[in-house]
Amino acid sequence: MPRSSWLFGPALSLCLLPFAAVAQTPPDCAKPSGRAERTICASADLKVVAEDMATLLRDTLGNTSIDDNRDAIERAQKAFLTERDAACADKSTIPACRALYEKRTADLAAQNSAAQKKLATVVAGIPKDAKAAAAALQRYSGAPAKAWLVYLHQSGAVAVPDKDATVRRLVDEILNQGLPKDPYLLEEMANLGDVPSAPLSTSLLFLRHVMSTTEMDAPCFLFTKHGQPAFEAFGAFWGNARDETPGLCSPPSSLFDLPEWKAVSTHMDPAIEPALVERGSIRHGYERQFEVDDLQATLVPSTLLEAPMSAEAKKMAEQRGRAVAAFRSWSDFDVWPEKEYRAAVNALPAAITATSKLYREKFKLNPQTADQAARAAADRFIAGRLGLIMPDD
Structure with missing residues (x-):
């Protein structure tokens, strides 16, 4: 995709100016400039470290407002480059050169984290x-x-x-x-x-x-304002460890922290926890979707009754339906012992009742809608856990 040919507005032009002042790209190993760059280009490890630092510098500057002390980042980078040119003189200096890069990278990482916290405050x-x-x-x-x-x-x-x-x-x-x-x-x-x-x-x-x-993290207002589209956008997408990001907001309390839901968990978790290890990286997709289901049931329960919109959400709804059906007729007691299964089944009505009561009182849902949403929340709770121990399609 070609770079944009649109002109920047005045504000964006202003905030791009500091980028020209410091070197943000790793050495061009096709045409290394000076002894330090030749040393870096001669070491595969140093090349990776230099590339990572250049990316981190770009991100740190990009996540720092022009109203903050970006000049200090530039000055520190210039000082680093001067020190690097002296410290990375030849192959014998590679360990010292690497240590210098690692220190600068750690400094930038700390600055980038702080900058992102300020940016999150703006958001x-x-x-x-x-x-x-x-x-x-x-x-x-x-x-x-x-x-x-x-x-x-x-x-x-x-x-x-x-x-x-x-x-x-x-x-x-x-x-x-x-x-x-x-x-x-x-x-x-x-x-x-x-x-x-x-x-x-x-x-x-x-x-x-x-x-x-x-x-x-994705802030809670995205979900309370946009409902279903936001929950679907931030749900399980990759089906692997990529689903761990971005983090989701943490509301003051979770529906599934109610003691009635804790009682259900007590009888499900012993069967689920071994499956988390056996599932490998795919478990992240299940964990992400359960985290989103928890957030949805906690923040905007009425959306639990809405039809899925995206292809991914429709597929997830189908999987959830199969998991709930499996729960109702569970017979694989080698995976989930019958005693624990029966106890979970017996504890579930109390959890649904407590949820319906919460939805009526806190969200002012009418009794019928509150009952429907409570049962939908129960389906999310059951399916999010049971999916981990069910055989793959």
């Missing part, structure tokens, strides 16, 4: 004042801030002239300049198609993919 302000948050996000040049701007414009929270062109420019910059060189991630993002002309669910999935490269 947390979106529900209160979306326009002020957008203005603050314009002071960043990294992919995460731009992805949040895409969300704000696509959701209609912040209007801009010629929205489609603005969003396309932001998407293009993110894809071509701001993401790790991860072919799987880039392929999935490209498969989303033209984000400005797509439904909001696509923008939420785009945001999810960008956030998966950060330490930032």
